Amino acid sequence: MTQTAARLPAAERRSAIVRAALEVFGSGSYASSTTAEIARAAGVSEPIIYRHFASKRDLWCACVEQAWLQLQDRLARKSAALRNRSPLDAVDRSPWADPLLTNLWVQGVTEAADDEEIQRFLRAHVRAVHDYIAEGIRDLQEAGVVAADRDPGAEAWILIGGGLLRSFADRLGGVVRPGELAAIGRERRRWLTG
Secondary structure, three states: OOOOOOOOOHHHHHHHHHHHHHHHHHHOOOOOOOHHHHHHHHOOOHHHHHHHOOOHHHHHHHHHHHHHHHHHHHHHHHHHHHHOOOOHHHHOOOHHHOOHHHHHHHHHHHHHOOOHHHHHHHHHHHHHHHHHHHHHHHHHHHOOOOOOOOOHHHHHHHHHHHHHHHHHHHHHOOOOOOOHHHHHHHHHHHHHHO
16 A cells, blocks of 8 residues: 655645755755755655746745745844843854855856846845845844944845855855854944944
8 A cells, every 4th residue: 555645735735845945955056956856855746846836946936035034033033132132142143054045045146147037036035135134233223232323234235245155155165264254243243233
């Protein structure tokens, strides 16, 4: 007797596919990741993927959105810790410690040269991330956590640049020496908080 996977509601199945795709895209590249590999990882057939996503590109975009939601959660926790004046060790870990989102961005930049839809999506997405971070910095300024003379827009781009550096370190290895990312984080925090 063969066992079949339990039938999940559409929203749960879609989420399971995105989780599997995050693992596949996160450990490889957009170009090398196949929908067949993602289907195996999700425990579904390839046609099931295409019931939920029109294309591999649409699935990748859903992964970027999911990775962004995960980063938003880490940013919110870090902001709350800063507002509560928690000890530095409670907020020392960078929200970019998991470089999944920025790794996906690097994949997207690679594909954007040949794919105008990815280019448009990524341009809007990165701008939305910037605006969210800048607004968070403004909120921290109002709470007296971030120095009032810091430019939230510029600081948001610097924080995004730090995330991309973390992604380079993750993908290339040896670019950033041990301890340098933590030192950068400490210096950025010192600068922001005055």
